[in-house]
Amino acid sequence: MRKKLIYYLSALFLLFTIGAGLSIYNTYKISRDIESVINLHRVEIIRQNLIINTQTVQGNLYTTGTTFGKELDVIVENVIALEEASRNCLNCHHNKEVADRLNKIVHTVEQYEQAISQLITTTANEKRIERLKMVAIGIGDSLLSRTQEMAFLADKSLNAKTIGALKKINYSRFILLATVIFAFLIGVLIAFKLTEMITKPINELVDATRMIASGDLGYTISYNDNTEFGELARNFNAMSNALKEGYENISQQKQKLTESEWKFRTLSEFASDWEYWINEKREVVFISASCEQVSGYTQQEFIDNPDLRHEMVHPEDKNSYAVHMDSFLTAQHEEIEFRIITKTGKMKWLSHVCRPIYIEDRFLGRRVSNRDITDKKILEEQLLQSQKMESLGLMAGGVAHDFNNLLTAITGYASLLQHGLDNSDETTKRYVQQVLNAAERAQNLTGSLLAFSRKQIMKPNTIKLNEVIRNISDLLKSLIGEDIEVLITCSETESPVFADPNQIEQVVMNLVTNARDSMPAGGRIAIGTTSELLGQEFAVKYNAKPGRYMMLSISDTGSGIDKKDIPHIFEPFFTTKEKNRGTGLGLAMVYGIIKQHGGFIDIYTEKGWGTTFKIYLPASEETKGEGNEAVEVQPHVDLRGTETILVAEDEEAVRGFMEDALRGYGYKVLLAVDGSDAIKKYVENKEHIDMIILDVVMPKRNGKEVYNHIKKTNPDVRTLFMSGYTQDILTSRGIYEEGLEFISKPVEINNLMAKIKSILNS
Amino acid sequence: MIMGKATKLLIFSLVVLCLPLRAFCQDEMIIGLIPEENIFDQVKKHRPLAAYLSKKLGIKVRLTILSRYGDIIDKFESGKMDGAFFGIMTGYLAMEKLGVVPIATPVGLDGKSTVQSYIFVRKDSGIKTVKDMQDKRIAFVDSLTVTGYLFAVSYLKEQGVHNPEAYFKEHYFTGSHDSVIYSVLDNRADIGCAKDRIYKKMIEKDRSINNELTVIATSRDFPSATLCVRKSMPTQLKTKLKNVLLRMGEEAEGKEVLNKLGALNFEDAQKRNYSFVKDIIRKTGKAFRDEQEPESK
Numbered sequence A: 001m002r003k004k005l006i007y008y009l010s011a012l013f014l015l016f017t018i019g020a021g022l023s024i025y026n027t028y029k030i031s032r033d034i035e036s037v038i039n040l041h042r043v044e045i046i047r048q049n050l051i052i053n054t055q056t057v058q059g060n061l062y063t064t065g066t067t068f069g070k071e072l073d074v075i076v077e078n079v080i081a082l083e084e085a086s087r088n089c090l091n092c093h094h095n096k097e098v099a100d101r102l103n104k105i106v107h108t109v110e111q112y113e114q115a116i117s118q119l120i121t122t123t124a125n126e127k128r129i130e131r132l133k134m135v136a137i138g139i140g141d142s143l144l145s146r147t148q149e150m151a152f153l154a155d156k157s158l159n160a161k162t163i164g165a166l167k168k169i170n171y172s173r174f175i176l177l178a179t180v181i182f183a184f185l186i187g188v189l190i191a192f193k194l195t196e197m198i199t200k201p202i203n204e205l206v207d208a209t210r211m212i213a214s215g216d217l218g219y220t221i222s223y224n225d226n227t228e229f230g231e232l233a234r235n236f237n238a239m240s241n242a243l244k245e246g247y248e249n250i251s252q253q254k255q256k257l258t259e260s261e262w263k264f265r266t267l268s269e270f271a272s273d274w275e276y277w278i279n280e281k282r283e284v285v286f287i288s289a290s291c292e293q294v295s296g297y298t299q300q301e302f303i304d305n306p307d308l309r310h311e312m313v314h315p316e317d318k319n320s321y322a323v324h325m326d327s328f329l330t331a332q333h334e335e336i337e338f339r340i341i342t343k344t345g346k347m348k349w350l351s352h353v354c355r356p357i358y359i360e361d362r363f364l365g366r367r368v369s370n371r372d373i374t375d376k377k378i379l380e381e382q383l384l385q386s387q388k389m390e391s392l393g394l395m396a397g398g399v400a401h402d403f404n405n406l407l408t409a410i411t412g413y414a415s416l417l418q419h420g421l422d423n424s425d426e427t428t429k430r431y432v433q434q435v436l437n438a439a440e441r442a443q444n445l446t447g448s449l450l451a452f453s454r455k456q457i458m459k460p461n462t463i464k465l466n467e468v469i470r471n472i473s474d475l476l477k478s479l480i481g482e483d484i485e486v487l488i489t490c491s492e493t494e495s496p497v498f499a500d501p502n503q504i505e506q507v508v509m510n511l512v513t514n515a516r517d518s519m520p521a522g523g524r525i526a527i528g529t530t531s532e533l534l535g536q537e538f539a540v541k542y543n544a545k546p547g548r549y550m551m552l553s554i555s556d557t558g559s560g561i562d563k564k565d566i567p568h569i570f571e572p573f574f575t576t577k578e579k580n581r582g583t584g585l586g587l588a589m590v591y592g593i594i595k596q597h598g599g600f601i602d603i604y605t606e607k608g609w610g611t612t613f614k615i616y617l618p619a620s621e622e623t624k625g626e627g628n629e630a631v632e633v634q635p636h637v638d639l640r641g642t643e644t645i646l647v648a649e650d651e652e653a654v655r656g657f658m659e660d661a662l663r664g665y666g667y668k669v670l671l672a673v674d675g676s677d678a679i680k681k682y683v684e685n686k687e688h689i690d691m692i693i694l695d696v697v698m699p700k701r702n703g704k705e706v707y708n709h710i711k712k713t714n715p716d717v718r719t720l721f722m723s724g725y726t727q728d729i730l731t732s733r734g735i736y737e738e739g740l741e742f743i744s745k746p747v748e749i750n751n752l753m754a755k756i757k758s759i760l761n762s
Numbered sequence B: 001m002i003m004g005k006a007t008k009l010l011i012f013s014l015v016v017l018c019l020p021l022r023a024f025c026q027d028e029m030i031i032g033l034i035p036e037e038n039i040f041d042q043v044k045k046h047r048p049l050a051a052y053l054s055k056k057l058g059i060k061v062r063l064t065i066l067s068r069y070g071d072i073i074d075k076f077e078s079g080k081m082d083g084a085f086f087g088i089m090t091g092y093l094a095m096e097k098l099g100v101v102p103i104a105t106p107v108g109l110d111g112k113s114t115v116q117s118y119i120f121v122r123k124d125s126g127i128k129t130v131k132d133m134q135d136k137r138i139a140f141v142d143s144l145t146v147t148g149y150l151f152a153v154s155y156l157k158e159q160g161v162h163n164p165e166a167y168f169k170e171h172y173f174t175g176s177h178d179s180v181i182y183s184v185l186d187n188r189a190d191i192g193c194a195k196d197r198i199y200k201k202m203i204e205k206d207r208s209i210n211n212e213l214t215v216i217a218t219s220r221d222f223p224s225a226t227l228c229v230r231k232s233m234p235t236q237l238k239t240k241l242k243n244v245l246l247r248m249g250e251e252a253e254g255k256e257v258l259n260k261l262g263a264l265n266f267e268d269a270q271k272r273n274y275s276f277v278k279d280i281i282r283k284t285g286k287a288f289r290d291e292q293e294p295e296s297k
Helices: A001-061 A072-092 A096-121 A126-213 A227-269 A290-295 A300-302 A313-326 A375-420 A426-452 A467-482 A501-516 A536-541 A586-596 A652-664 A675-685 A703-713 A726-732 A749-761 B003-022 B037-056 B071-077 B088-099 B148-160 B177-185 B196-205 B208-211 B235-246 B252-261 B277-283
Strands: A273-277 A286-287 A334-341 A347-359 A360-373 A462-465 A482-488 A498-499 A523-534 A546-556 A600-606 A612-616 A644-648 A666-671 A691-695 A718-723 A742-744 B028-033 B059-067 B081-087 B101-108 B117-122 B136-141 B170-173 B192-195 B213-218 B226-229 B261-268
Touching: A001 A072, A001 A096, A001 A126, A001 A375, A072 A096, A072 B037, A072 B059, A096 A126, A096 B037, A096 B177, A126 A227, A227 A334, A227 B088, A273 A290, A286 B226, A290 A300, A290 A347, A300 A742, A313 A334, A347 A375, A360 A536, A375 A426, A375 A536, A462 A467, A462 A501, A462 A691, A467 A482, A467 A501, A467 A523, A467 A546, A498 A501, A498 A612, A501 A546, A501 A586, A501 A612, A536 B059, A546 B003, A586 A600, A586 A612, A612 A726, A644 A652, A644 A675, A652 A666, A666 A675, A675 A691, A691 A703, A691 A749, A718 A749, A742 A749, A749 B136, B028 B037, B028 B071, B037 B059, B037 B235, B037 B252, B071 B081, B071 B088, B081 B088, B088 B148, B088 B277, B101 B235, B117 B148, B117 B177, B117 B196, B136 B148, B136 B177, B148 B177, B148 B208, B177 B196, B177 B213, B192 B196, B196 B213, B208 B213, B226 B235, B235 B261, B252 B261
Parallel strands: A482 A523, A644 A666, A644 A691, A691 A718, A718 A742, B028 B059, B028 B081, B136 B170, B136 B192
Antiparallel strands: A273 A286, A273 A360, A334 A347, A347 A360, A462 A498, A523 A546, A546 A612, A600 A612, B081 B226, B101 B226, B101 B261, B117 B192, B117 B213
16 A cells, blocks of 8 residues: 555656646746747847947937037947947857857947047048048948848847747647646546545445444455555454454353352342351452341341441350451451341341452452351250250169169168057157158159159050040149139140150149149139141251140249249259259159150240240141141142231240241231330331231230220231230230130241231231 | 024034035046047946946046047046046146146056057068158157157157157047057058057057067156046045055955956055156147147148
């Protein structure tokens, strides 16, 4: 292209140079011809001047001495002018013939001057003077004639030359015009061609870039030649293809990245573990949606308050947490456990796994995974408790077993001694009888220990709890006394259980005894049975198998049990009674027996309100499936909902369970920690609240009071009461009415959801 | 109007300054030329000098050629000239009668500011002595020239020719030195009397003249033509004119002018001793320009 440009431009410039050269040459020629013509005319003028001067001088000579005579100076000037004119003529001409003529004229002029000078200066007689004058005039005439002759010839030549010169001028003008026009046309053509050569590929490139800019990647141009533009076009096409390829690669990578990110997000969001990433500046750069499920706080709340994750750490664990935070910049992988207080005030245990993130050697931050291990901790505690109880049981069993042996000896020898005593030795007999009585009591104690250790010999068979209760009802009434009311409610549907009836009786007896002892001023004891189907969640909680159970509940309106004592109540020899008022083995024995039967015990107690023991015995294998439930779960019914439910429960664990369960089924949950809080929460959110679930027994205001308050403003408020106490007890305490929806604790999730659904749909 | 002292002083200064300026302020200086040679050549030769002086003096310097030597006195007397290049005789007469002031004398290319007079004949004339001249034709320049007449007359008288006019068949005055030479060359005269500088100049132009003519008598050195100016010319102008002429040779333009003039430079023309002119006049017995036109016998 460069070469082409150079060639074209060179051609253009050459053309213009030629044109200019021709123009200049012709102009030169024209000007020379004009100059020649002018010179010729100047020469003509000179010749004419010569003639005129000669005539003038001749005139001067003729008139010298006369009135018309000129002064000498004038004559001298005229003659000198004549000489100059003749020399001018000579200088102009180079033609030999003409030059010869002019030389002669010049010579004649010199002679003329000499003659005139002589004439003027000579002082002589008139004759001489006249002679001199004639000589001068003669020379002058000769000069004149020669000059005229020359002028004539020159004039002819001048005319011819003038005509010739004019012709040449015209010709030169024509050539000049033709050259200019031709040069202009060729120049325009070359310029056009050149412009096209340059603009065509450029226009194609511009169009191509426009197409690419509009999104048509890979657009190529067809221009191709051996010039730089051709190379540019080829490079452009290659670039366009590379761009398209690159874009496609990027799109693919982006797609993969998007998929990867989607996968990650999906995994992250659906992961139950709460994950977040912190950069090297300790800023949270990612936090999974599960943070809300674990902590109750949303992702946005964590983003808005970077310190939130530190603030929610349980005050008792802040020190250990701070120690962990100090190792942020280290390369160590750390796992710690600490407690947090969720947004709803619930305490949770978290397993905090913290790993550093490195790319090559560059520290980028830490990746944290928090798993809610609260259930695990509860289970661990239960396991520990169970292990403890197991250990205690083993120990108690061992002691009881050995002790029984000793007692056997003591009782045996005492009996022998009694038999060998003389009837008159009343005192000794009395003493021996005391020994036997004490041994009998000791035997009872060891029996209890053995029961606790589950070492008692069981004689199980398929029994019906209702029958067992009815069998001992009279005994119970006599055991309890008259100042305590006994209510026995047996379920109409019953599932047989595989148990030792004597041991069951023992259990009932012990629990009733404790209930009696908790009501020294009198009260009520409610004994009841129900058949229940326990789901997986319930079973996991109590480390039991899901399935059908018979639930035996014994409730009292006594003083209740201190919460701090609850973990210990099944320990052997643990008692809250006064000294000598109990052996502390009653509940241990109950625990042992029920465990031996594959059941479990649930306790509901409120200080000052009373206690309910619920004993679950698995239904017999033979008869599983019988019985009814308060609510049967129909698999095909959708128990999920979107309504807003206010849950009032003072027990934190139960409150947390209710919240998790309801949210898990899609409901929106508002929580209240006591009766007053429930009323406040309802008033604030009554437009949004579709249903309320009230724990019956709550501090400040009980569930009934809350219900009555709410009912004033919303008579149709949908309400579900729940309690660990039996309905009979609640009714007797005036804190429950017949006809209100009720569900008994512990709540089985399916039963709960079905109940809620039925209430909402009612 | 009351004039302040400063104003009066200014006016006085202007008057004082203008006086010489006024005196200096002549529009034109006319310099006369004697017809020493061909009047046209004479004018052409002196024209560059006139232009040079015009440029240097700041006033127009014009030349005027005289047809006769004698006219120069008349022209000066009539005030038609401011200066002239005077010959020996005319210069003497002008200084004596008119009080002209000599300014400068051109120094010839031979380095001399003097001239000689030649008496010459054709080689083929057979004239070698004064005796051979008898009844011949003699051409003079002018009766008011020394080199073109008075020397010849004086020489003739020394040679015993006491009546020159009668001695010769014909005598006439050509008016210029070169025309005398041409007269002899053209055989219009047998004997001629002219200035050596003109004679040599013509030989330089035409070497054949040397083959045709021969000089039979040569005079002593006489002063060459001198530029004299009227005594009434402002002194400042005279001084400036003299300075310009004397310094012409110091610059290229001046040198060129001098070259065309046929001179090396100008030298200061003191009032030369023209007493010899008196001797010559006495010897020739000629007085002032009262010469009749000579007649041939």
